[in-house]
Amino acid sequence: MPTSNRINFTKETIEAIAPPEKGRVTYHDTNKKASGLQLRVTSTGTKTFCVFRRMNGGNPDRVTLGRFPLMTLEQARKQAALISASIANGDNPAEVKRAHKAEPTFGELFDEYIERHAKPNKRTWEEDVQRFNQYLKKPLASKKIKAVDRNSLSTLHGDITNAGHPTVANRVLALVSSVFGWAINAGRADAxxxxxxxRNREKSRDRFLQGDEIPRFFTALAAEENPTIRDYFLLSLLTGMRRSNVLSMEWKDIHLARAEWRIERTKNGEAMTVPLPPEAIRVLEERKTKKKDSDKFVFPGTGKKGHLVEPKSGWERVLSRANLSNLRIHDLRRTLGSWQAKTGSSLVIIGKTLGHKNVATTQIYARLDSDPIRESVNKAVEAIMQAATTPISSSTDIADNFSSKS
Incomplete structure (x- = not known):
């Protein structure tokens, strides 16, 4: 063991240093090529290289390099030389390292984004969390935000695309952009x-229930053993509202006498009053007769949200019974808009019905009817129900069929 704290560092002399009985002892390298290199040894036997130099401001400061033997003596001396050169150029490596340590990781920044921005402003913030957990947590969460660069994001986007999810890849990239956009405004990031x-080019989806598919769809719905799931699909079709809104529909927002449903905040951040067609009223009235006093939601659930979550297995059962393919739950929303166009409603009416913020979003329905006229959503629902009830005599019969099975 060395008899002095000032020794010529070699692998052998460092290995020979015994830990002190308590506290910490600092040893200084006498090698002239490694000015300021130190080794700090604790009572637990930990040996850490560091550089202790007077900075340009006149005050001495210490920069930790790494632990021996994971960091070799040669590596420590090279780092010490680089730090000396940095000081000569007017930098303060200790300040740089402290700033880097204080810099948040992308995971920490994302948590801030969710708590301070997404939760107060986005109904779909939980979808952001799901995307983060599925696609961003593993590759980016532990990275400092300045280490999240264009190259790493481009690679991530390409990996998701090559896995067969080009649209999801775009959404993930958009989420990262939203997080950094918020961070810049909040003073948490510079770029x-x-x-x-x-981004990947996206083909606008125009899938909806065709006339010959609707009877099969309603027959499959009638056979669904879970009335909550069945009614959720039915009201998604009859109202044309987004999945998240229908899933979280609350009784306090339903006004049966006025045939209205008030959504306080839609995806675009605005409130909306949804007209309820008679068929939707029937379903809601039947559900209300069987609701518990404690039921806050129209579609209660047992999870932490308190309401039904997207029933993917139930949807698969319906599609299987109806012998339908390439149909998503969101396509029920598109089905109402499409049948509005087929029955003569204008793009303005369709857009207002579906809560679109701009007409461009509604242009997809223009392909379905070249000469739309202004009509109500009830006309489209009536046409859907008529198609569904063939050869049943009236839409009332099919609605009553659904209500009787609730």
Missing amino acids: NPASGLR
């Missing part, structure tokens, strides 16, 4: 590495 990155 948005996702800005301007090339």
Whole structure:
């Protein structure tokens, strides 16, 4: 064991240093090529290289390099030389390292984004959390935000795309861009590495229930053994509202006498009053007769949200019974808009019905009817129900069929 704290560091001399009985002892390298290199040894036997130098401001400071033997003596001396050169150039490596340590990781930044921005402003914030957990947590969460660069994001986007999910890849990139956009405004980041990155071209989806598919769909719904799931699909079709809104529908927002449903905040951040067609009223009235006093939601659930979560297995059962393919739950929303166009409603009416913020979003329905006229959503629902009830005599019969099985 060395008799002095000032020794010429070698692998052998460092290995020979015994830990002190308590506290910490600092040893100084006498090698002239490694000015300021130190080794701090604790009572537990930990040996850590560091550099202790007077900075340009006149005050001495210490920069930790790494632990021996994971960091070799040669590596420590090279790092010490680089730090000396950095000081000569007017930098303060200790300040740089402290700033880096204080810099948040992308995971920490995302948590801030969710708590301070998404939860207060986005009904779909839980979808952001799901995307983060599925696609961003593993590759990015532990990275400092300045280490999240365009190259790493481009690679991630490509990996998700090559896995067969080009649209999801775009959504993930958009989420990263939103996080950094918020961070810049909040003074937490200086730049948005996702800005301007090339996205995949997306083909607008125009799948909806055709006339010959509707009877099969309603027959499959009638056979669904879970009335909550069945009614959720039916009201999604009859109202044309987004899945998240229908899933979280609350009784306090339903006004049966006025045939209205008030949504306080839609996806675009605005409130909306949804007209309820008679068929939707029937379903709601029947559900209300069987609701518990404690039921807050129209579609109660047993999870922490308190309401039904998207019933993927139930949807698969319905599609299987109806012999339907390439149909998503969101396509029920598109079905109402499509049948509005087929029965003569204008794009303005369709857009207002579905809560679109701009007409461009509604242009997809223009392909379905070249000469739309202004009509109400009830006309479209009536046409859907007439198609569904063939050869049943009236839409009332089919609605009563559904209500009787609740």
